[in-house]
Amino acid sequence: xxxxxxxxxxxxxxxxxxxxxxxxxxxxxxxxxxxxxxxxxxxxxxxxxxxxxxxxxxxxxxxxxxxxxxxxxxxxxxxxxxxxxxxxxxxxxxxxxxxx
Amino acid sequence: xxxxxxxxxxxxxxxxxxxxxxxxxxxxxxxxxxxxxxxxxxxxxxxxxxxxxxxxxxxxxxxxxxxxxxxxxxxxxxxxxxxxxxxxxxxxxxxxxxxx
Amino acid sequence: xxxxxxxxxxxxxxxxxxxxxxxxxxxxxxxxxxxxxxxxxxxxxxxxxxxxxxxxxxxxxxxxxxxxxxxxxxxxxxxxxxxxxxxxxxxxxxxxxxxx
Numbered sequence: 001x002x003x004x005x006x007x008x009x010x011x012x013x014x015x016x017x018x019x020x021x022x023x024x025x026x027x028x029x030x031x032x033x034x035x036x037x038x039x040x041x042x043x044x045x046x047x048x049x050x051x052x053x054x055x056x057x058x059x060x061x062x063x064x065x066x067x068x069x070x071x072x073x074x075x076x077x078x079x080x081x082x083x084x085x086x087x088x089x090x091x092x093x094x095x096x097x098x099x100x
Numbered sequence: 101x102x103x104x105x106x107x108x109x110x111x112x113x114x115x116x117x118x119x120x121x122x123x124x125x126x127x128x129x130x131x132x133x134x135x136x137x138x139x140x141x142x143x144x145x146x147x148x149x150x151x152x153x154x155x156x157x158x159x160x161x162x163x164x165x166x167x168x169x170x171x172x173x174x175x176x177x178x179x180x181x182x183x184x185x186x187x188x189x190x191x192x193x194x195x196x197x198x199x200x
Numbered sequence: 201x202x203x204x205x206x207x208x209x210x211x212x213x214x215x216x217x218x219x220x221x222x223x224x225x226x227x228x229x230x231x232x233x234x235x236x237x238x239x240x241x242x243x244x245x246x247x248x249x250x251x252x253x254x255x256x257x258x259x260x261x262x263x264x265x266x267x268x269x270x271x272x273x274x275x276x277x278x279x280x281x282x283x284x285x286x287x288x289x290x291x292x293x294x295x296x297x298x299x300x
Contacts, residue, residue: 101272106287108287132240133241134238134240134255134257136236136239161285191288191289194274194275194279195279
């Protein structure tokens, strides 16, 4: 099977940021994304309003350059004032040209 | 801790494919799987009927050979006509013999 | 973008274990975690009570040493008698000092 290495970017954030984050990752080059509802407790301890389903998880498959841009922009725009976690993994996909 | 490297295969697909995909991955060698409901927007843009919860995410821990077979079969059977994303990652597990 | 390699630990378990597992990973050094509801079928076949939403998935970003301790403790305490899957991946994060 002929696979391509791409980056899986996972973002976990307060639900209130969902539309802004989706716009950001689209603008920065993500061709698609997957969204799910999660809950959790961050390194600041339990936040007010941190109830079940109040966080979202966005995932997108992108090129290394796009992953880099997404991390940079999230760090600049949100990390100071919002509960946002973002991490990047290497994954192998079929038909990688769809994503990069 | 003695861990084994196995493959984590993640499949994100239209919910209508769930039972077929579960049968496929079982037949191809997955010993188990995890299922969750997700939503999203793919590289084709928003699809008719693409509403919250309408996509499923299946994950299974398998050997490299099984991961290869799953990717091949998904590519052959679904990629042309369905919204299906599949990717493979390296993960470390305890008691890896359960999965391979 | 300056990133740090950390470990993403994913635990999938029977819902009944949720509070014990959360206490375990906190005690062992996880600064936060993400929780979602999943369902699935394990290597023992479909279990009694294995209905939609009956399993939970916990994820945490931790140092390599903490990941090791979490796997060891889970293996000792739960693997014998409970349906628990745990795996570890390498991920890159921004501001990795938050997690380790």
